Amino acid sequence: MSGKKIILVTGSSGLVGHGIRAAIEQEGQREDEEWHFVSSKDADLQDRASTEALFEKIKPTHVIHLAALVGGLFRNLDHNLDFFRINTQINDNVLSTSHRYDVKKVISCLSTCNFPNETKYPINETMLHCGPPHETNFGYSYAKRMIDVQNKGYHMQHGRMFTSVIPTSVFGPHDNFNLHDGHVLPGLIRRAFDSKADGTPFVIWGTGSPRRQFIYSLDLGRLFLWVMREYNEVTPLILSAEADHEISIKEAAELISEAVGYHGAVIQDTSKSDGQFKKTVSNDKMRKYLPDFKFTPFKQAIKETCDWYAANADKVRK
């Protein structure tokens, strides 16, 4: 057998999947890696038979598992049960089928909203199970936490290297710009462009004071390549810029206004939920491995994302 890695990326038609594709394009395909990017069109991973048929066809040695029901605060608020059930099913199918097909390494993707709500800051990887997640996204969070439980179980019982990463709030090209379902930055970008076109005020949902750490999907893509090749701990790895890069939603909206060229009124709709106030994480563990990794400056990444939206407004998810 050749030493070639056969890498299956589930959920690769979305935001993070496109970040990984962009990272591979940037550095060039390696001869010892064969990539397979799939979406729900290739297999419904909620369905066991469909999942097994996909693995039978691709026969992956490595899996980057991104597929999930994903959404921002408002989609989570309405669908906590769906988030728990769908993601639990998808994750169990992908991990158990990976075990059955003797996959050498699986990297799944958790989120910083999976950490406890009542906590000390900055949050680190050891604190994942130390208390209930925020009420607004408990379904998604408990489903994601169970990946870490399964990874530990597969390692202890079967010696598997199934691991996970925990990025902060991701944004970039190919995000979900649906106002109800999507995350904060695509929502703000869409409304800033609409306000510029219509001459209506640019509305920030909530008070604008909650704080977030953001990661550009292209940076996350580069980090995923490193994790796939080099990270060999079962326990999760937080992928984040430094904690002092955290900004308020209001500050993010100001940078978006600047990138879009919107100069009108910015107002808050405080009838909308603020959700979790903050979930500040530490990147100390990541920096021990990658002391020199350079993140794209936030302002530049926002500008690139706004430019991408402007060029693709007729075909984006919304």
Ligand code: NAP
């Ligand atoms: P996304 O843009 O919504 O993409 C979701 C992907 O999952 C799509 O490729 C979708 O396929 C696929 N999918 C959904 N249900 C499926 C099913 N039943 N069978 C097969 N594929 C299915 O999401 P994303 O933002 O890239 O998120 C990717 C991963 O990163 C997720 O695990 C998410 O939890 C995690 N994450 C995201 C963020 C964030 O801020 N976005 C932060 C931390 C972690 P179709 O396109 O065919 O529907």
Ligand code: GDP
């Ligand atoms: P979270 O980070 O998991 O809470 O999810 P989001 O990415 O949806 O961010 C939610 C935060 O952004 C809350 O404080 C919202 O009040 C605020 N926000 C402001 N405008 C928007 C918007 O257009 N969409 C979303 N999803 N949130 C917004």
